[in-house]
Amino acid sequence: MSPEVFTAPLQRPAHVGLDWLEPAQTRYTSEDDAIWNDLFARQMEILPGRACSAMLHGLEKLDLGKGGVPDFGKMSEELDRLTGWSVVPVPMLIPDHVFFWHLANRRFPAGNFIRTRETFDYIQEPDVFHDVFGHVPLLTDPTFADYMQEYGRAGWKAMRYNRLKALGALYWYTVEFGLIMEHDELRIFGAGILSGPTEAIFALEAESPNRIMLNVDRVMRTDYVIDDLQPTYFVIESFDDLYRKTVERDFDRLYRDLGPSFTYANSAVIDVDNVVHKGSQEYFLRGGRGSKARPI
Numbered sequence: 588m589s590p591e592v593f594t595a596p597l598q599r600p601a602h603v604g605l606d607w608l609e610p611a612q613t614r615y616t617s618e619d620d621a622i623w624n625d626l627f628a629r630q631m632e633i634l635p636g637r638a639c640s641a642m643l644h645g646l647e648k649l650d651l652g653k654g655g656v657p658d659f660g661k662m663s664e665e666l667d668r669l670t671g672w673s674v675v676p677v678p679m680l681i682p683d684h685v686f687f688w689h690l691a692n693r694r695f696p697a698g699n700f701i702r703t704r705e706t707f708d709y710i711q712e713p714d715v716f717h718d719v720f721g722h723v724p725l726l727t728d729p730t731f732a733d734y735m736q737e738y739g740r741a742g743w744k745a746m747r748y749n750r751l752k753a754l755g756a757l758y759w760y761t762v763e764f765g766l767i768m769e770h771d772e773l774r775i776f777g778a779g780i781l782s783g784p785t786e787a788i789f790a791l792e793a794e795s796p797n798r799i800m801l802n803v804d805r806v807m808r809t810d811y812v813i814d815d816l817q818p819t820y821f822v823i824e825s826f827d828d829l830y831r832k833t834v835e836r837d838f839d840r841l842y843r844d845l846g847p848s849f850t851y852a853n854s855a856v857i858d859v860d861n862v863v864h865k866g867s868q869e870y871f872l873r874g875g876r877g878s879k880a881r882p883i
């Protein structure tokens with residue numbers, strides 16, 4: 588699939604309003620519910636001991652494993668009680684400014700559709716499993732919930748400075764592909780890792796990728812790949828650490844210092860890095876996904 592799938596369409600579909608929200612959540616078929624259940628069961632074989640505790644607790648608090656695609660209304664009631672967030676259905680990827688506006692108002696836009704058996708193992712456009720299983724459990728954590736709202740607010744500032752690319756890299760390396768230290772061990776909190784079986788193991792255990800402690804200035808200058816496993820993962824000490832390093836950072840100054848393009852390659856290890864593991868990059872040197880290299 589081409590990278591264009593990650594670009595929201597310019598034209599708003601006729602059935603959605605200015606907020607890009609679907610009038611209602613999809614009525615899923617029994618096969619859709621079975622796909623959710625099979626995806627859920629597959630991830631739960633892998634995630635205990637690998638996912639961060641906030642994610643695993645979030646799954647329980649929201650009862651996401653009770654069977655079938657969760658009902659957004661019921662899930663939002665519980666989420667609202669815990670952290671004031673809700674989950675709202677969108678038809679597809681939505682434009683950046685609309686996405687930021689929803690986050691800034693503590694609404695998480697989730698894809699309304701679910702993948703098919705044919706795309707069971709790999710889907711590039713985020714579906715309801717990625718969005719709800721991967722992202723929503725962490726919204727039960729008060730600090731992470733605040734971080735996501737602040738991210739939405741930060742989006743507007745990045746647009747003013749024309750530095751969305753840098754802010755996108757921060758999202759990518761934290762919300763989608765972030766690792767966290769828990770009791771001196773690496774755990775996963777990024778939704779892109781949590782919602783797939785291969786990367787959940789690769790991100791923590793493979794020799795190939797770098798694992799580097801998060802440095803916001805460095806991450807926002809770092810390129811990333813959208814259609815393969817990551818050559819580098821960044822690690823936070825805690826959600827408080829993530830909040831402090833980003834929200835309390837003077838982004839105005841950072842944006843003025845940043846160039847319009849990335850400085851560092853996605854596999855680079857540089858002098859300022861606090862390195863947890865320097866990767867061999869073997870998987871990528873063998874050609875990555877396109878070459879069917881083993882993710883080692």
Ligand SMILES: [Fe+2]
Pocket residue numbers: 713717718722763778779
């Ligand atoms: Fe995502």
